[in-house]
Amino acid sequence: MAAMKETITQVAIDLFFQKGYFATSISDIARGCGIQKASIYYHFASKEALLFTIMYSTMQDLLTCLDRYLARSTEVAERMRAAVRSHVSFHLERQKETFIASSELRGLSPDHLSILIEKRDAYERIFQELIHEGVAQGVYAAGEVKILSYAILTLCTAGAFWFRPDGRLSVDAVATIYENFVLNGLTAGQTRWSLAPAHLNQRPAL
Amino acid sequence: MAAMKETITQVAIDLFFQKGYFATSISDIARGCGIQKASIYYHFASKEALLFTIMYSTMQDLLTCLDRYLARSTEVAERMRAAVRSHVSFHLERQKETFIASSELRGLSPDHLSILIEKRDAYERIFQELIHEGVAQGVYAAGEVKILSYAILTLCTAGAFWFRPDGRLSVDAVATIYENFVLNGLTAGQTRWSLAPAHLNQRPAL
DNA sequence: GTCTATATTTTGATAGAC
DNA sequence: GTCTATCAAAATATAGAC
Numbered sequence: 001m002a003a004m005k006e007t008i009t010q011v012a013i014d015l016f017f018q019k020g021y022f023a024t025s026i027s028d029i030a031r032g033c034g035i036q037k038a039s040i041y042y043h044f045a046s047k048e049a050l051l052f053t054i055m056y057s058t059m060q061d062l063l064t065c066l067d068r069y070l071a072r073s074t075e076v077a078e079r080m081r082a083a084v085r086s087h088v089s090f091h092l093e094r095q096k097e098t099f100i101a102s103s104e105l106r107g108l109s110p111d112h113l114s115i116l117i118e119k120r121d122a123y124e125r126i127f128q129e130l131i132h133e134g135v136a137q138g139v140y141a142a143g144e145v146k147i148l149s150y151a152i153l154t155l156c157t158a159g160a161f162w163f164r165p166d167g168r169l170s171v172d173a174v175a176t177i178y179e180n181f182v183l184n185g186l187t188a189g190q191t192r193w194s195l196a197p198a199h200l201n202q203r204p205a206l
Numbered sequence: 207m208a209a210m211k212e213t214i215t216q217v218a219i220d221l222f223f224q225k226g227y228f229a230t231s232i233s234d235i236a237r238g239c240g241i242q243k244a245s246i247y248y249h250f251a252s253k254e255a256l257l258f259t260i261m262y263s264t265m266q267d268l269l270t271c272l273d274r275y276l277a278r279s280t281e282v283a284e285r286m287r288a289a290v291r292s293h294v295s296f297h298l299e300r301q302k303e304t305f306i307a308s309s310e311l312r313g314l315s316p317d318h319l320s321i322l323i324e325k326r327d328a329y330e331r332i333f334q335e336l337i338h339e340g341v342a343q344g345v346y347a348a349g350e351v352k353i354l355s356y357a358i359l360t361l362c363t364a365g366a367f368w369f370r371p372d373g374r375l376s377v378d379a380v381a382t383i384y385e386n387f388v389l390n391g392l393t394a395g396q397t398r399w400s401l402a403p404a405h406l407n408q409r410p411a412l
Numbered sequence: 413g414t415c416t417a418t419a420t421t422t423t424g425a426t427a428g429a430c
Numbered sequence: 431g432t433c434t435a436t437c438a439a440a441a442t443a444t445a446g447a448c
Contacts, residue, residue, distance in 0.1 A: 004413080020312050022228030025441065039414050041443065103309065106226050147375065147383050150368050151361060158360030169353065177353050185387040210431080232424060244426080245432050253424065415448075422441070430433075 005043045007033050012050055017096035021051055021107040051104060052112040058097040059119045065090045066126060077139050080130045080186070081179060088156040088178045092163050092171040099160045124149055131186070140186045152182050211249045213239050218256055223302035227257055227313040257310060258318040264303040265325045271296045272332060283345050286336045286392070287385060294362040294384045298369050298377040305366045330355055337392070346392045358388050 011032035015024040026047055030037040044050040069086035073079050091098045105113060127149045134140040156178055163174065217238035221230040232253055236243040250256040275292035279285050297304045311319060333355045340346040362384055369380065 002413090020226075020228060022226060023312065026443085027441085035413095036415060037442090038416080038444080042413060047442070106229065144375070144383055147380060148387070150364075151384065151387055154364030154367060155357060155361040158356075158364055161360060162356050169350070173350075174353060177350055178357065181354070181357055181391040184393075185391040187390075208431090231422075233422085241431095242433060243424085244434080247425065248431055413448105415446100417445085417447100419444075420442090423439080424437105425439105426437075427435085428433100429435100430431105 002043070004033070004035070004039075008040060008043055008050070009054060013054055013096050013100065016051070016054070016100045016104065021100070021104040048107065048109055048112070051100075051107050052109075052116075054097060055101045055104070055108070055116055056112075056119075058094065058101045059116060059123070061094070062087075062090055062098070062101075063119065063123055066123065070126075076130065076133045076137055077183075080134060081183060083127060083130055084152065084156065084179050084182050085175050087153065088159060088175040089171055091157055091160045092165075092174060095160045095163055095165065098157065102157050102160070124153060127152060134186070148186065151185070155182065208249070210239070210241070210245075214246060214249055214256070215260060219260055219302050219306065222257070222260070222306045222310065227306070227310040254313065254315055254318070257306075257313050258315075258322075260303060261307045261310070261314070261322055262318075262325075264300065264307045265322060265329075267300070268293075268296055268304070268307075269325065269329055272329065276332075282336065282339045282343055283389075286340060287389060289333060289336055290358065290362065290385050290388050291381050293359065294365060294381040295377050297363055297366045298371075298380060301366045301369055301371065304363065308363050308366070330359060333358060340392070354392065357391075361388065 008029060012024070012029050015028055015032060019028075026037045026040055029050075030040055033040075040050075044053070066083060066086045069082040070079055072082055101116075105116065108116060128145050131140060131145045131148055135142050135145070159174060159178065163171075214235060218230070218235050221234055221238060225234075232243045232246055235256075236246055239246075246256075250259070272289060272292045275288040276285055278288055307322075311322065314322060334351050337346060337351045337354055341348050341351070365380060365384065
């Protein structure tokens with residue numbers, strides 16, 4: 001890819017993350033690149049096209065990342081763990097892009113939006129199938145598969161909202177905490193202990 | 207409060223939720239109210255003041271709601287359960303406002319922003335103290351208190367992003383699922399079972 | 413590929429009549 | 431309290447020189 005096109009993309013990612021898509025102007029981006037705003041239009045047809053490019057390639061990479069993690073195992077609990085780790089670590093490592101991808105959908109044109117939604121749904125379906133499989137095998141308690149998948153995904157996605165790359169905790173440390181939080185939440189199921197069937201009530205006495 | 211001021215607020219909430227703060231113009235809001243845009247400025251000093259009013263009163267109500275829920279119990283596990291339920295149900299019941307409050311902070315002036323941040327931190331601290339207390343009493347496994355509090359709060363906050371009031375599940379149903387997901391995640395702690403101390407490893411055989 | 417210059421719209425906000 | 435009229439600034443995007 002041409003050097004300037006890449007520069008524009010990176011500057012846009014920084015600004016969209018910092019100020020938001022609508023609050024960022026083409027002038028802002030041009031200033032960040034050290035060029036005139038008209039020059040942006042040589043590389044991108046519109047501001048919206050620039051946003052779409054960023055969001056689409058992020059989504060693409062997210063799917064590729066998940067596929068790689070999942071290829072490592074065939075056992076459902078391990079696959080779920082791998083899926084969660086893939087999701088969390090990708091969101092923390094590429095915080096700016098994933099933040100944009102999950103918060104600026106309203107900036108897209110209808111056509112571009114539906115392309116993204118389609119990809120996002122395919123991604124979510126992988127998690128939902130993992131939960132379903134786990135429930136079928138008795139690894140997880142039965143429950144609202146979609147709600148749980150949203151819970152898992154939004155929980156981890158939200159990591160991109162507060163995570164500080166220069167903070168006390170590494171990506172790996174946070175990923176591990178989340179991984180276990182999610183896996184425990186899933187395994188224990190969603191019944192309140194005191195109301196659950198007896199065989200689910202054997203909690204370790206702490 | 208004067209009727210029109212309330213109308214403007216409600217229309218603004220609808221539009222900010224639907225299109226976002228920056229993508230919504232004063233003209234849009236005026237059109238929704240059936241008045242001229244200049245009339246908005248009789249009720250609010252600026253567009254930003256309107257945003258702040260919405261966010262501040264939402265935050266205020268959120269704190270009041272939590273206080274009421276917490277007043278019901280003194281036992282730490284019950285208090286945490288109540289806190290999660292308060293947080294989730296408030297976010298689902300007042301979806302639009304909480305969505306705005308958690309996604310449009312960048313629209314505020316520095317002064318207004320710091321007021322909101324202060325309130326948000328106070329709110330988060332209540333959860334962190336509950337976790338801390340639970341850990342001290344041995345109810346929860348020791349862990350990263352702040353990370354866990356963020357996990358709990360952002361998980362539930364994210365509910366406001368996908369929840370459909372006219373959907374299959376009621377606020378109560380979702381609140382219960384989340385409540386148990388979070389409580390289990392906390393109780394089980396954040397150590398991987400296979401690596402955890404033996405007394406934490408007695409999982410119910412499913 | 414990047415520039416200068418500009419067209420066109422729209423924005424948030426104000427002034428002053430009623 | 432709401433209106434009409436208007437300001438000044440900023441937005442996205444285009445045309446055409448170099």
